Amino acid sequence: MIYKTIQFGEGKYCVRSITRTEDQIQAYTLRHHVFSQTLKWVPASKNGLDVDPYDLFAMTLGLFSEFGELLGLVRILPPHRPFMLEREFRSLVPTGYRVRKERDTVELSRLVMAPSLRHKGALSWKLSKLLYKGVYQWSMINRVNYIYLVVEKRVLRALSYSGFHCKPIGPSVKLQGGVESVAGLLDWTDFQCQHQNTRRIFFEWMTTAQSTSDSWPEPQHDHALMLETLKEYSGHEISRSVH
Numbered sequence: 001m002i003y004k005t006i007q008f009g010e011g012k013y014c015v016r017s018i019t020r021t022e023d024q025i026q027a028y029t030l031r032h033h034v035f036s037q038t039l040k041w042v043p044a045s046k047n048g049l050d051v052d053p054y055d056l057f058a059m060t061l062g063l064f065s066e067f068g069e070l071l072g073l074v075r076i077l078p079p080h081r082p083f084m085l086e087r088e089f090r091s092l093v094p095t096g097y098r099v100r101k102e103r104d105t106v107e108l109s110r111l112v113m114a115p116s117l118r119h120k121g122a123l124s125w126k127l128s129k130l131l132y133k134g135v136y137q138w139s140m141i142n143r144v145n146y147i148y149l150v151v152e153k154r155v156l157r158a159l160s161y162s163g164f165h166c167k168p169i170g171p172s173v174k175l176q177g178g179v180e181s182v183a184g185l186l187d188w189t190d191f192q193c194q195h196q197n198t199r200r201i202f203f204e205w206m207t208t209a210q211s212t213s214d215s216w217p218e219p220q221h222d223h224a225l226m227l228e229t230l231k232e233y234s235g236h237e238i239s240r241s242v243h
Contacts (some may be wrong), residue, residue: 057078
């Protein structure tokens, strides 16, 4: 399945598809710091990288500072491969619900912002919205309309308040660590209909970016690095983390 990469700048920040090995290492290191060392939702690895089998086929968007520091990221899983909703998060999917697996649908996971932003309030949320803008830009250039994601219930409310109305597909469930989480579906067509007239400034900001793109047949991962790390996951269930 062919996808295109994106890259656009906004002020001192840049959102781009992660394809280079040095950026991938930054991404896996940030994920390990948050999900393994801080939240303890995934097993720690000896090399300090959080890599799981989904990464072999995933795409990642990163938010970078003007100095090249990775400040946030989100992983995108394609429909021709398993979604976490079909495995780790199947308890969030109601009986009888069919998870959409068409070409216009993807799943987001491993959404994370750098710990250095934790106590920076407004800046942290501003940069989170910029990362979601990146997801929108990537979706539009790749003709993706539906986004599945699993988030904490409170995060779902915050997203809706910020203009990203994500409809729950089922009730909330307490997952690992007692975190009350919910699976949702974001429909970009609904997003456009909702905001292009009522929140024009926000909508214009979301849809305007000086973006460059290239064809991306498969993510150019360092497979040797990933396979080495994946050996450490043998015997472990892949984490029930969202993010």
